Amino acid sequence: MQYDVIVIGAGVIGTMITRELSKLDMKLVLVEKCGDVAMGSSKANSAIVHAGFDAENGSLKAKLNVQGASIMEYYCNKLAVPYKNIGSLVVAYSDEEMKTLEVLLDRGIKNGVPDMEIIGQEKLREMEPHISDEALGALWAPTAGIVSPYELTIAAAENAVMNGAEIRRNSGVNGIEYKDGMFSVSTETGVIEAKYVINCAGVFSDKVANMIGDTSFKIIPRKGEYYLLDKTECRLVNHVLFPCPSKMGKGILVTPTAHGNVLLGPTATDLDFDSKLNVETTASGLDEIKASVRKVIPQITTRNAITSFAGLRAHRVDGECDFIIEPSKANDRFINVAGIESPGLTAAPAIARYVGEMFKEMAPGYEKKVEFISTRPAPIKMAELSAEERAEIVKKDPRYGRIICRCEGITEGEIIDAIKAPCGARDIDAVKRRTRAGMGRCQGGFCGSKVLEILARELDIPMNEVTKYGNGSKILFDKTK
Amino acid sequence: MLKYDLVVIGGGPAGMAAALRARECGVQKIIILERAATLGGILEQCIHTGFGLHYFGEELSGPEYAYRFIEELKKTDIEVKVDTMVTDILSDNVVVATNNTDGILQIQATAIILAMGCRERPRGALDMPGSRAAGVMTAGTAQKYVNIDGYMPGKKIVILGSGDIGLIMARRMTLEGAKVEMVCELMPYSGGLTRNIVQCLDDLGIPLKLSCTVVKTHGLERLEGVTIANVDEYRRPIPGTEQYVECDTLLLSVGLIPENELTRMAGIEIDPITNGAIVDEYRQTSRPGIFACGNVLQVHDLVDYVTQESQIAGEGAAKYILSKKEANNADNTIRVKAESGVRYVVPQNINRSTDKDVKIYFRVADVYKDTSVVVTCGDEVIYKRKKRKLAPGEMENVAIKLDDIAKLSGNELTVKLEV
Numbered sequence: 001m002q003y004d005v006i007v008i009g010a011g012v013i014g015t016m017i018t019r020e021l022s023k024l025d026m027k028l029v030l031v032e033k034c035g036d037v038a039m040g041s042s043k044a045n046s047a048i049v050h051a052g053f054d055a056e057n058g059s060l061k062a063k064l065n066v067q068g069a070s071i072m073e074y075y076c077n078k079l080a081v082p083y084k085n086i087g088s089l090v091v092a093y094s095d096e097e098m099k100t101l102e103v104l105l106d107r108g109i110k111n112g113v114p115d116m117e118i119i120g121q122e123k124l125r126e127m128e129p130h131i132s133d134e135a136l137g138a139l140w141a142p143t144a145g146i147v148s149p150y151e152l153t154i155a156a157a158e159n160a161v162m163n164g165a166e167i168r169r170n171s172g173v174n175g176i177e178y179k180d181g182m183f184s185v186s187t188e189t190g191v192i193e194a195k196y197v198i199n200c201a202g203v204f205s206d207k208v209a210n211m212i213g214d215t216s217f218k219i220i221p222r223k224g225e226y227y228l229l230d231k232t233e234c235r236l237v238n239h240v241l242f243p244c245p246s247k248m249g250k251g252i253l254v255t256p257t258a259h260g261n262v263l264l265g266p267t268a269t270d271l272d273f274d275s276k277l278n279v280e281t282t283a284s285g286l287d288e289i290k291a292s293v294r295k296v297i298p299q300i301t302t303r304n305a306i307t308s309f310a311g312l313r314a315h316r317v318d319g320e321c322d323f324i325i326e327p328s329k330a331n332d333r334f335i336n337v338a339g340i341e342s343p344g345l346t347a348a349p350a351i352a353r354y355v356g357e358m359f360k361e362m363a364p365g366y367e368k369k370v371e372f373i374s375t376r377p378a379p380i381k382m383a384e385l386s387a388e389e390r391a392e393i394v395k396k397d398p399r400y401g402r403i404i405c406r407c408e409g410i411t412e413g414e415i416i417d418a419i420k421a422p423c424g425a426r427d428i429d430a431v432k433r434r435t436r437a438g439m440g441r442c443q444g445g446f447c448g449s450k451v452l453e454i455l456a457r458e459l460d461i462p463m464n465e466v467t468k469y470g471n472g473s474k475i476l477f478d479k480t481k
Numbered sequence: 482m483l484k485y486d487l488v489v490i491g492g493g494p495a496g497m498a499a500a501l502r503a504r505e506c507g508v509q510k511i512i513i514l515e516r517a518a519t520l521g522g523i524l525e526q527c528i529h530t531g532f533g534l535h536y537f538g539e540e541l542s543g544p545e546y547a548y549r550f551i552e553e554l555k556k557t558d559i560e561v562k563v564d565t566m567v568t569d570i571l572s573d574n575v576v577v578a579t580n581n582t583d584g585i586l587q588i589q590a591t592a593i594i595l596a597m598g599c600r601e602r603p604r605g606a607l608d609m610p611g612s613r614a615a616g617v618m619t620a621g622t623a624q625k626y627v628n629i630d631g632y633m634p635g636k637k638i639v640i641l642g643s644g645d646i647g648l649i650m651a652r653r654m655t656l657e658g659a660k661v662e663m664v665c666e667l668m669p670y671s672g673g674l675t676r677n678i679v680q681c682l683d684d685l686g687i688p689l690k691l692s693c694t695v696v697k698t699h700g701l702e703r704l705e706g707v708t709i710a711n712v713d714e715y716r717r718p719i720p721g722t723e724q725y726v727e728c729d730t731l732l733l734s735v736g737l738i739p740e741n742e743l744t745r746m747a748g749i750e751i752d753p754i755t756n757g758a759i760v761d762e763y764r765q766t767s768r769p770g771i772f773a774c775g776n777v778l779q780v781h782d783l784v785d786y787v788t789q790e791s792q793i794a795g796e797g798a799a800k801y802i803l804s805k806k807e808a809n810n811a812d813n814t815i816r817v818k819a820e821s822g823v824r825y826v827v828p829q830n831i832n833r834s835t836d837k838d839v840k841i842y843f844r845v846a847d848v849y850k851d852t853s854v855v856v857t858c859g860d861e862v863i864y865k866r867k868k869r870k871l872a873p874g875e876m877e878n879v880a881i882k883l884d885d886i887a888k889l890s891g892n893e894l895t896v897k898l899e900v
Contacts, residue, residue, distance in 0.1 A: 281610040307605030391584040398581035403566040443603035445619050468615035472702035476632040480657050
């Protein structure tokens with residue numbers, strides 16, 4: 001198969017770039033090694049829209065962060081993705097940390113972050129009534145927010161498919177050859193060719209670059225572990241709460257999520273090159289979170305934890321720390337989009353635009369699609385509708401009246417929508433990310449088996465071929481005796 | 482809006498028994514709302530025997546036990562709506578539900594009985610580090626896959642938690658050809674019934690490892706093994722005792738949580754120990770006209786006791802509906818408290834002017850031998866009886882006579898253990 005562009009990696013960066021390129025009239029494919037989009041860092045991160053005061057002045061990171069924060073809401077509206085502009089607070093616990101806030105404020109102003117302010121203890125307590133008595137003040141950044149990162153990724157993928165892009169899942173890239181102006185990319189599902197390649201392979205982006213002889217950067221996985229708490233805990237925190245940053249990152253935060261849960265984390269542990277699939281949680285990591293968040297909000301406990309999980313940051317270890325977004329020195333038709341750790345999610349919409357412009361300069365011949373559809377239709381979410389609206393929908397399609405996931409109130413109709421969507425769900429976790437079925441406090445104890453049944457029925461496969469998250473993650477073995 | 486005298490939420494053993502008793506007591510218009518496709522609740526997947534020994538005096542399977550009540554219901558004009566999920570209880574006892582034929586239902590009820598049952602504690606609620614591979618599931622989910630869907634969820638099994646569902650599944654998986662390596666129990670004793678330990682583990686040679694837990698799960702896609710470790714008296718893993726056990730499945734039987742989402746939404750007071758509503762001797766909650774029974778009120782060991790408790794709630798609801806009984810007068814309430822060795826009591830409140838003997842159900846906090854169960858009111862001992870053995874896995878009860886209740890000098894009864 002021949003394409004104009006192959007995008008490698010269906011995280012938030014790869015899907016947002018694919019969506020951006022689907023504005024152009026060309027043959028476009030996104031390849032992904034996993035069974036779904038958003039299977040790497042994009043599904044396991046802090047889900048924060050950062051205001052932009054952390055990145056070094058003048059860096060690409062700083063520029064794309066501030067831009068990203070300012071256009072995130074626009075994109076979330078277009079793509080029907082949960083987003084809340086709740087603002088963030090960097091909390092200081094000592095006079096020294098209060099001085100750090102000044103540094104952050106100054107850096108933020110230079111980066112172009114609007115409306116920041118250092119607030120005192122009283123104002124802080126007013127905004128966060130449950131905060132520790134030890135907290136002296138905070139840096140308030142009203143442009144920060146929270147977003148559902150996997151839903152942004154899924155929505156971008158769906159919208160790209162609506163605009164003619166192809167997505168090939170379960171298609172890990174094994175090798176790339178370049179001859180006569182054409183890349184030949186061998187994947188798990190066959191060889192595909194294209195004139196241009198965009199490398200958005202996250203923690204694997206150095207390995208993919210190596211395939212064309214580009215060894216200019218190195219990525220290690222920096223693991224972050226998290227707790228997700230029950231919605232009952234959301235009364236304890238109103239904004240994104242950071243401690244003062246250290247050289248390992250922004251520290252362990254306490255934040256509401258876009259769905260009304262509370263997220264605690266991440267830790268930061270550097271793993272070696274061979275551990276790019278290691279998303280195991282650890283006893284020490286989980287203990288660190290527990291100890292750390294008690295200092296922020298003493299009342300918080302993990303007794304009401306729904307789950308814990310870990311994600312990997314694509315961390316550069318080649319002496320630099322900025323995003324790499326440029327044509328490779330080894331081949332100028334191959335764009336690296338690499339080293340996208342925090343604030344990568346925030347910057348994603350800005351990165352997509354930036355790469356879009358870069359591509360147009362590199363390959364000026366492609367026309368704009370006149371029929372480009374910029375919005376993704378909002379999925380039906382029964383739990384968010386009024387009784388009248390729900391009654392109306394059930395009258396038209398009774399499957400929206402059958403609740404499958406009790407905890408989150410998700411109906412059979414919504415699950416079928418997720419399966420039938422462009423780039424639809426193929427496994428249980430994919431249904432969960434699209435609908436929230438199994439995302440609640442029973443963690444799929446009741447609905448897991450029903451979702452499995454619906455997947456088997458809709459995909460017309462035997463029940464024991466349904467997986468948790470693709471590949472070998474099957475749930476059921478043979479039939480009973 | 483529809484109008485019913487009694488709306489029963491949940492058509493498992495609790496809901497069915499409560500509805501039937503309310504009918505016997507003369508309540509006219511009754512409806513049961515059940516979220517599953519059939520009546521019977523969790524009994525439908527409990528195909529083993531051991532149900533009904535106390536209530537029917539015979540040994541039945543779960544579906545057989547449920548069938549007897551389903552048949553009784555058929556003889557009445559009690560209405561049943563299955564595949565119907567209650568989403569809210571509004572003020573003035575209006576129940577909101579949804580299903581695929583009526584869309585949204587609003588029912589004005591005179592009284593409501595909560596009988597939603599319980600759910601299993603999932604992996605996420607445990608601090609269990611490791612990978613997120615497939616093959617870690619609750620014992621009840623595995624039970625559904627095996628007994629209802631007819632598929633094996635694994636071949637080489639480790640079970641964490643020796644609750645009754647875990648024990649039952651150890652036997653069930655073995656009979657279906659799987660190898661159950663062991664059952665690990667965090668506590669120094671099992672939380673399951675003795676008869677289940679004997680019949681499901683001992684008889685099949687499955688080891689029960691006490692004071693032992695899973696400290697890590699391994700495997701990228703499907704589970705490949707677990708690391709187990711012994712725990713100290715504070716339930717913390719002891720370094721150096723770790724051991725790798727190869728398995729493709731980890732079944733969790735680590736506790737049941739009453740499903741009180743609706744109860745909380747309705748603003749009903751919850752007991753932090755039982756995680757169920759605080760109730761009086763007729764199982765009336767803090768909201769007049771709303772009653773609770775079965776595993777949504779407290780987790781039971783035996784369905785027979787669920788039935789008995791639900792009949793009490795059915796009777797209570799009937800009294801409320803037929804006499805429009807006023808809310809309990811706080812001055813008239815005797816509080817029942819759990820102390821030294823007793824974890825909780827149900828009911829938590831008794832009306833001094835009650836019209837019957839009252840059984841107080843409770844669980845103990847540890848394993849005790851040759852210990853007395855004592856009920857006191859101030860300095861006065863109302864009840865005292867020596868027990869050879871008490872264990873957290875077995876629900877106990879003491880009966881307080883109507884005459885004794887009327888004569889009580891104080892407003893507080895205390896249930897405790899004395900060596």
